[in-house]
Amino acid sequence: QQQVKQSPQSLIVQKGGISIINCAYENTAFDYFPWYQQFPGKGPALLIAIRPDVSEKKEGRFTISFNKSAKQFSLHIMDSQPGDSATYFCAAMVMNDMRFGAGTRLTVKP
């Protein structure tokens, strides 16, 4: 049972473009929504996170948009750079239970 659905599975963007990754969740009890960035052979690292009482959070080139009524949230990467090429995971958490999306492999072409 997949509680967090992530799309697309892979994404190719030109340098300077906008990368958008979408996630949808089912459990309305989730109260913390992080995004993780993972480079090959490394563990995921927390990129940005949001709580459901906020509709948007921005940190540098990274923005989370959150739609509580639709149970959806998305990651926008502005001015995408080749160094952003990695796998991105969304997640949803409540108490000690964190559920991850299946991941999106982002490739930014120079």
Next chain:
Amino acid sequence: DGGITQSPKYLFRKEGQNVTLSCEQNLNHDAMYWYRQDPGQGLRLIYYSQIVNDFQKGDIAEGYSVSREKKESFPLTVTSAQKNPTAFYLCASSKQTGVYGYTFGSGTRLTVV
């Protein structure tokens, strides 16, 4: 620097053997977790522990065992009962469950030969 150390980075195991993956953290985090990562399947929870001497099964605990004798350490044993153990294993920790999110180690890639 505080962090999570997983060792070894690469591990090869013969079929029928048990193998133990190490996870040590110096973040003074209370909770620790083990995840398995397979291509296209995201991260699946194997076991987690919120306090010393206590741990709970995750979604795919069959064929795995853990111990939590010290706050800093949460080793994972992959037993011969695990039918498809080849995967990338990630250890994570959090200060308070549900509050700060997770810090991950760099992972151990286990290959059965």
